[in-house]
Amino acid sequence: LLLLVPAAALPKFPPSWGPPPEVMTMDYVPLAGGYGHGSSSLSSWIYQRMQEDLKKGKPQFPPEFGDVPKVQTRDLRLLPFGYGQGSGTLAMWLRKRAKEVYDESPEEFEGGSGMRKFDGFDDDLFLQ
Numbered sequence: 001l002l003l004l005v006p007a008a009a010l011p012k013f014p015p016s017w018g019p020p021p022e023v024m025t026m027d028y029v030p031l032a033g034g035y036g037h038g039s040s041s042l043s044s045w046i047y048q049r050m051q052e053d054l055k056k057g058k059p060q061f062p063p064e065f066g067d068v069p070k071v072q073t074r075d076l077r078l079l080p081f082g083y084g085q086g087s088g089t090l091a092m093w094l095r096k097r098a099k100e101v102y103d104e105s106p107e108e109f110e111g112g113s114g115m116r117k118f119d120g121f122d123d124d125l126f127l128q
Helices: 040-055 088-102 106-111
Strands: 002-004 023-025
Touching: 023 040, 088 106
Parallel strands: none
Antiparallel strands: 002 023
């Protein structure tokens, strides 16, 4: 089954990503990027945009999360929600803001149906 979703019902995305798909599947999963919950087709669209940003070396986070912390630790770890690697400070900020803004946790995304092999998923890029 497919569903036509009004744009007002969707989270805000980085403008450079363009418009999200208008027609989506009628399932309900944790979305990539910590964007909350929605269809798996929307999650796949988000994840593809995130991968494109990572390939450019410029990840973009949900606009509703606000500014990235200016001071960060110098450690390197796997970031939640499919953002590749970054500081522990950034990892904690992503975790906190996703819960506050969209009520999504990394465990829900990574342990459930949200973190799956998307078309075009690049394991090497994800682990850089």
